[in-house]
Amino acid sequence: MERNLMKGNEALAEAAIRAGCKCFFGYPITPQTELAAYMAKRMHKAGGVFLQAESEIAAINMVLGAASTGVRAMTSSSSPGISLKSEGVSYIAGSDLPAVIINVERGGPGLGGIQPSQADYWQATKALGHGDFQLLVYAPASVQEMVDYVVKAFDRADKYRMPAMILADGLLGQMMEPVTFPEINPNAYDKSGWAANGHKMQREHHIINSLYLKPDELENSILDRYKRYEIIKETETEAELYLTEDCDILVCAFGATARVAKSAVNDARAQGIKAGLFRPKTLWPFPVKEINEAAKNAKKLLSVEMSMGQMIEDIKLAINCSKPVEFYGRTGGVIPTPAEVLGEIKRMGGAL
Amino acid sequence: MERNLMKGNEALAEAAIRAGCKCFFGYPITPQTELAAYMAKRMHKAGGVFLQAESEIAAINMVLGAASTGVRAMTSSSSPGISLKSEGVSYIAGSDLPAVIINVERGGPGLGGIQPSQADYWQATKALGHGDFQLLVYAPASVQEMVDYVVKAFDRADKYRMPAMILADGLLGQMMEPVTFPEINPNAYDKSGWAANGHKMQREHHIINSLYLKPDELENSILDRYKRYEIIKETETEAELYLTEDCDILVCAFGATARVAKSAVNDARAQGIKAGLFRPKTLWPFPVKEINEAAKNAKKLLSVEMSMGQMIEDIKLAINCSKPVEFYGRTGGVIPTPAEVLGEIKRMGGAL
Amino acid sequence: MEKMTVITERCKGCGLCTAACPKKIVVLQKEKRNKKGYFYAECTDQSACISCAMCATMCPDCAIVIQK
């Protein structure tokens, strides 16, 4: 397979097109602009729709409209723009629609900055909008994984009729790496049972809706959804375990930060410190089994994040607070260095 | 003091005016419409500004504008409308501005329903927008507390220069109870050091801003904010402990649900079961010391929520997963009954 | 068969039909309520009805059927 040198943002776009995405609605924002630019060039040729919406809100609701008709639809943005989409994402979840949403995170809060960040972890995993719901959240750590997880996100979104998010960051979006595109034969899911694409006088009319005025009906619709969530928690978690078998200190990190952490783990091993890496690839569902496996021999855990510490809570909950979990983070667009992480590992190792 | 019979929504409005709120910007949504209606009637007479904005987004940004000039400002909405405000709330936090935001929650996700819910707990406490930040979150459980916590929210927002939220629900907003208005002398905080209200050629110009293009500057601004958050965690937690001293089963609930839980605790005691109630009044910061005090003799905890279970994570983290925490919830607008909660208590008690 | 039929359970007693009728033969009677509690509309003189469907055109609830 050919190795292409591509920016993460472009790889996301190309992968989406190959995964059968038929429409992209977006609004420009740094650091994900290349994604839309790529779509603008390629989507029409691929027989799909590219439309620059008047806002992030319009874009997510265009996605809702297209997805309602059974078409694979995607939007992308970065942190402030994702906040604006939150109502729409909640509607998509509440309407049981599949859709893919990309967040190429930047530093916040507010306008913040345009450098990489992971401070939207909680937003993505707990509360991208009001009400009880979840999205599938994938955290790629390389340009190649950007490709792989976009393909998976479209598949799983269709499979479970729910929104799926790629939670990337400016570093992954902006960096170029070699990438190959595997042969993709998108699974076809039968949507004829619910899609609102014109009944041709041949079936009952379909209604796409998130309104249930009777509380018990609304509750039941949520309970149904949470049953699916339980299946997903059982079957869809993914994680990388690196040198965890014998590790004393388990470094936990996702996305771009995991690359930094891996360098640090290697450096630590080179210095004789038994460090290992746990890298969740799905953030929701959080890989509970996997982290327990990875941590089984560890004495301490260290969560490294480009934020003030958000995943750390999921780690503690996943291991039932059974071991100390420490935190090292940089935020606001500062990227931690392997040396800093190594310093933390050593500090913790010294205290063992 | 005179006992007035008032809806929770109206009490919120009256209390805000008495607390020196000088402007209210909102957009209609059930179940909080009475709040704006009350403001429309009274605010101009009180020398303040009432303006129905064109949307929730406009409203929160009007709040940002007014707050920037040093004026006490407020907005209110319900779940879908709060999602729309999330970008603006993140800007307010990132600009270190005080403001009060009311969420009279209803069932979600999506359009959901118009009955009471607590499913925006995570949104309020973890991620009301992108980036690293927090808001103060108060959870009143009676119309009287609606009054008391609005007053406090304005005070603490000014004190810490951050947004504060009243997280209520449709039940509290719609119900009438007797309420008294204590003499309120709003603290005056000196805002002349930062407010952008015209420099009269007598000082440097002030800039209200959340943009820091240099990552280390953005990081520093966040670290500064988190130092304040640490002080707040130390000093601002509040909770009610009811019959906890000797309790075997500690029921944890906030807001309207806590009233139901309290009835159930009383019923349980009447049946000889040692149940107690822990009611956080601040959701962020979560009352960690207080719950540990309340749980010290408990064998099991039960989180009762009008959601699929969100506070339960904070409970587990607060007690360091040291005791089993179970969950009973109704969602989508269904209000749990004391009998249901009692049933859970008994089930758990039987297993003791 | 009658020219103007009110589907009484659909009628909400709004009276828009009464004003639309050029013959002034549609009224809201004040005796009988339907299950929802509304006094429903009635044609007082079927023979005078010219089947113009003005009342039905005004009716927001499709509560009137006209035949000719």
Added chain:
Amino acid sequence: MEKMTVITERCKGCGLCTAACPKKIVVLQKEKRNKKGYFYAECTDQSACISCAMCATMCPDCAIVIQK
């Protein structure tokens, strides 16, 4: 003192001033760069300058001061 002064460190070498000058005496020279690396503008003939401030009015960077 000169009638037209370019604050060279402020000049970004855009050349808008050169087109605005009615006397055609403002040019972007091609020898000297400022610290930012721009070839800055220059008045080639101060005596011909009529202090009309046309160049300064066009300058987006307030890089020109005019005296009379």
Added chain:
Amino acid sequence: MAVVFERPKSLIDVPTHYCPGCTHGIVHRILCEVIDEMGIEGDTIGVCPVGCSVMAYDYFNCDMIEAAHGRAPAVATGVKRTNPDKFVFTYQGDGDLAAIGTAETVHVATRGENIVVIFINNTIYGMTGGQMAPTTLPGQVTQTTPFGRSPELAGYPVKVCEMLSTLTGTAYAERVAVDSVPHIKAAKKAIRKAFENQKAGKGFSIVEVLSTCPTNWGLAPLDAIKRLQDEMIPYYPLGVYKDVEEGVFPKTEGGNE
């Protein structure tokens, strides 16, 4: 005897939740009459707003999508772009279309999106209990303008047809009313024309329907009709505001590949 007037087929035979005398029902019916007459029920996808007509999905027998408040035009855009051969319409109130949804409305028009918007102007927020709408008349009392809408405090109404007519993508904008049989017939004609426009690919069409909200106006249904006639029509003149016969996309224009 033959039936000369009955419920259109595409209007599902159930009681509506609308208040007595609310003209939403009239607009529903004439819209469905047009769908029936054009024979397009099976090829039509409707988008409901958030407002009193939120549950229109239970009444229209074509496929239906419930949009977030104000976002129906965006939802409709997503539908139409991916299903260009389908008929797509939105049905929206004035709060939905002209307040929270202003951006979506302006942009669906300026894009010349080939859809139909049915816009119910009843000068108030019905569903939430009678707050000021962007279309509320100066002086009108509502829950949030308890002393009458003061333009100084609460601004002036937005005249939607007038505003959208300035946009090149708008092919057709007409304001109608449903206060009388002749007006209802004209309204139906306008809706028909809007759908025919969509069939012909002419661009964006909007039909603004002056309607009543007896409940929140605090008027009996017939008095509400009278208010529509006496106060609304003078402020919001009926008529065609724009009608681009040849459509908004002349074959020669544009930089398409």
Added chain:
Amino acid sequence: MAVVFERPKSLIDVPTHYCPGCTHGIVHRILCEVIDEMGIEGDTIGVCPVGCSVMAYDYFNCDMIEAAHGRAPAVATGVKRTNPDKFVFTYQGDGDLAAIGTAETVHVATRGENIVVIFINNTIYGMTGGQMAPTTLPGQVTQTTPFGRSPELAGYPVKVCEMLSTLTGTAYAERVAVDSVPHIKAAKKAIRKAFENQKAGKGFSIVEVLSTCPTNWGLAPLDAIKRLQDEMIPYYPLGVYKDVEEGVFPKTEGGNE
């Protein structure tokens, strides 16, 4: 010798981050000249957009607030309503004002909010690297219209002055350009008038300034000026679109208590 032209006092003496030849700088200067001439620096509060002028707070010496993308009119409303004696202006690009901020723009106008909006129309998104703006001309190549803006695919431009002039709350709308010395002088006069309107409480004033973005147009600064003259002015005719001498709130109207 006496200085006859120099930087206005209210324009802080620092280099800007704007590209060479970008006309944002010209508009900044004439705006500050007006502030200086009216002597209102100490009583003015400015609101910056998100766009290339996001950091205008570092340039204007009056108090400044940085708004979220598109929300400057709402922020300004919050400021003006609580500080009616202050001069309040926003400075916004076309993406900010006419795309994401459309609702805020239309409503600040229809409310007759007594503020000044300076609207920079450069037919492109500058800061994010040259995507299509709502004002991008048909056929114009941008990052997101790589084959030229096709109205069929990407819609038609929004003509802001034309659209806002249909709203009763708009007291004054003028389109100017900064491509030449006479036009710059006219632009300054328009800005002055807008601020004088605010002083007199006349209602909403907007000055649309046709500007260049040499960088994202891919043109040398002087070529960019030429494009403004040759392509933009014909599409966006200069002139006064609305000017309500007596202000939008005649003493007799309104239902104020």
Added chain:
Amino acid sequence: MATTEILLAGFGGQGILFAGKILAYCGLMDNKELSWLPSYGPEMRGGTCNCSVTISDDPIGSPLVVTPHLLIAMNQPSFDKFVSCVRPGGKVFFDSTMIEPATDRTDIELYGIPSQQMADDNNLKGGSNIILLGKLLKETNICSLETMQKAIEKVVPPKKAALIPNNFKAIELGMNA
């Protein structure tokens, strides 16, 4: 009486909430603890609507009345839905013009009066709710007539003060029915 839980139910527009409010004010007048909680559907008119009122000597837990001591039912669906929830020994007041009181419960007392008809007959437009309240007043010891009259004076908005006598009359009609 420690605690009385009352449920009022009917169509929107029948004055369910208004009647509940009067009861709530009765509690306020008598210096008791009380709560009032409305619940309604999406329809502005004609939808279902109900209202929970609790009056008590002690602080009130859940304001939602699930098992009422007293029920006022103003339409058939409300009667059918809620009659089974009434506590044993409880009382049900209903409009017999509108409601067919089919129930096999024997542990509760049913008081049906043709309140709608009575309102129509006495030219008390929309007074059916208050007539039922009068009946409730008579058959329970919720409060004194005087308290209820004071409550009515509080609840009727000043602009409509002219309607107070009508309400008094409706109470009277109900008490005598």
Added chain:
Amino acid sequence: MATTEILLAGFGGQGILFAGKILAYCGLMDNKELSWLPSYGPEMRGGTCNCSVTISDDPIGSPLVVTPHLLIAMNQPSFDKFVSCVRPGGKVFFDSTMIEPATDRTDIELYGIPSQQMADDNNLKGGSNIILLGKLLKETNICSLETMQKAIEKVVPPKKAALIPNNFKAIELGMNA
């Protein structure tokens, strides 16, 4: 060579990212692991801009180059900021037209060439970056000239293919400087 980390820095508009891209493609051509990461300020023109390139035989961890083996500096602030980060034994290539190379480091090698001047003199508008690349090619074993030429052919967009010879010439100038 296991891993080479390269940092390129200067003003926006000087072609920093473009030069970095050529280096990245060199890695691709030679079938190595590689990463390219840009970083820039808010200005479209004239702001600071830098670019991290890592070429390696092994999978690459952090793509952010903090302690480069090789530094290309195209303006004074970049030189001043980054010269201290270069690894001992590392090499710094800079435009001596623009930069005063003030540093007290003795453990690195400095290669200053007047690349801007050379570009101006040779009518290679904007070729200063490529000239420096030529110098880097000469002084390191990052790749062969052939690889770099192939990389250039890849990176120059098809529409501007006419500029390829100019780039080759710039490389040559740099190698001979």
